[in-house]
Amino acid sequence: MRAITWHGKGDMRCETVPDPIIEDGRDAIIKVTACAICGSDLHLMNGVIPSMESGDVVGHECMGEVVEVGRDNKKLKVGDRVVVPFTISCGECFFCTRGFFSGCERSNPNKGMAEKLWGHSPAALFGYSHILGGIPGGQAEYVRVPYADVGPIKVPDGLTDEQVLFLSDIFPTGYMGADFCGLKGGETVAVWGCGPVGQMAIRSCFLLGAERVIAIDTVPERLAMARAAGAETLDFKEVDVYEAIQERTKGRGADACIDAVGTEADATASFDSVIDRVKTATFLGTDRPHVLRQAIHCCRNFGTVSIIGVYGGFLDKIPFGSAVNRGLTFKMAQTPVQHYLPILMERIQKGEIDPSFVITHRAGLEDAPDLYKTFRDKKDGCIKVVLKP
Ligand SMILES: NC(=O)c1ccc[n+]([C@@H]2O[C@H](COP(=O)([O-])OP(=O)(O)OC[C@H]3O[C@@H](n4cnc5c(N)ncnc54)[C@H](O)[C@@H]3O)[C@@H](O)[C@H]2O)c1
Ligand SMILES: [Zn+2]
Numbered sequence: 001m002r003a004i005t006w007h008g009k010g011d012m013r014c015e016t017v018p019d020p021i022i023e024d025g026r027d028a029i030i031k032v033t034a035c036a037i038c039g040s041d042l043h044l045m046n047g048v049i050p051s052m053e054s055g056d057v058v059g060h061e062c063m064g065e066v067v068e069v070g071r072d073n074k075k076l077k078v079g080d081r082v083v084v085p086f087t088i089s090c091g092e093c094f095f096c097t098r099g100f101f102s103g104c105e106r107s108n109p110n111k112g113m114a115e116k117l118w119g120h121s122p123a124a125l126f127g128y129s130h131i132l133g134g135i136p137g138g139q140a141e142y143v144r145v146p147y148a149d150v151g152p153i154k155v156p157d158g159l160t161d162e163q164v165l166f167l168s169d170i171f172p173t174g175y176m177g178a179d180f181c182g183l184k185g186g187e188t189v190a191v192w193g194c195g196p197v198g199q200m201a202i203r204s205c206f207l208l209g210a211e212r213v214i215a216i217d218t219v220p221e222r223l224a225m226a227r228a229a230g231a232e233t234l235d236f237k238e239v240d241v242y243e244a245i246q247e248r249t250k251g252r253g254a255d256a257c258i259d260a261v262g263t264e265a266d267a268t269a270s271f272d273s274v275i276d277r278v279k280t281a282t283f284l285g286t287d288r289p290h291v292l293r294q295a296i297h298c299c300r301n302f303g304t305v306s307i308i309g310v311y312g313g314f315l316d317k318i319p320f321g322s323a324v325n326r327g328l329t330f331k332m333a334q335t336p337v338q339h340y341l342p343i344l345m346e347r348i349q350k351g352e353i354d355p356s357f358v359i360t361h362r363a364g365l366e367d368a369p370d371l372y373k374t375f376r377d378k379k380d381g382c383i384k385v386v387l388k389p
């Protein structure tokens, strides 16, 4: 089959690889009808996620038709149309039974690697490094889904691929970011990053009762999309973000701050972001957490910092004193997608949101290597790429 593979920094290819086969009775094989490129895939492409190997099949946002089912899988049938969550979860362990699906303690076959770096292992993810399982991803014609009697959700009739595809990742992720803010109605939320995840977070904040959203980025079409959702916008290259948020919140700060940027924050002129760039470029640091620092700084006393952008290692110069002395709450996760799926499928069915608004580019797998670059460089108005294998 054809699939997108990783071959080192900046080198994504469309290649022929072996077809996946059933390896466990609970597996299913899905013929992929639509998949997408995520901002997290850019961290792979940019070489900032450790333990990738040349030839790894990537992709963790996908959906399609079931073409083969393992003998112990009682939930799926050949022909079912499903969306596949990016997190792989057994459904039975301590964490899965408590709804913390992305903390599944069984699905990562390379647990030991993760325990060395992080103390404990989270769930395995599709197409996202060997430390997170080395499971081949879904930017491919076919994908093997482990524990396929837990993850995939069947698509009700009448919904198109594009309406439901983002249930695999960015919609639940953006929604979780807003959910973490504990909104009761009337709040002002600041959202850093107007990429696809930020866009879902902005709309989710309004769905959950925020009165105002202040969205921060520098890419004009992304800021325009945020305004179309009802957000006020700040260009971090034009204004001092802290001063601008102070002005808009009577000097108090935002009730909640969502970091939807993560480890590869753009270096603005600020001193700390320049240091981050130097340290990561010389392998003295692992992440560039400029946005996280700014989000802490801009959050009001006893507010919440919700972190949905991905970080990998040991973060430097986090203003913890500010957080402790002012009583901030931190919430963060790789999204426990299965926890949010039923609620969000229902919101799509009721017409409360159509996540396909974010799509700007559609193509086949062969064009994916070029589109990775277009998405990375934010060229050609690119906000979200959907691939149809
Ligand atoms: N927690 C999860 O489960 C989960 C799931 C999906 C994606 N993610 C992460 O979410 C993040 C965003 O993903 P995406 O697909 O939207 O990626 P993206 O790269 O398209 O978007 C990031 C945006 O942040 C903006 N940005 C960069 N520096 C900034 C700064 N200093 N201030 C404000 N904005 C800045 C960029 O211009 C860009 O528009 C990534 O880190 C991704 O790995 C996490
Ligand atoms: Zn993702």
Ligand SMILES: [Zn+2]
Pocket (backbone or CB within 6 Å): 089, 090, 091, 092, 093, 094, 095, 096, 097, 103, 104, 105, 106, 107
């Ligand atoms: Zn589990």
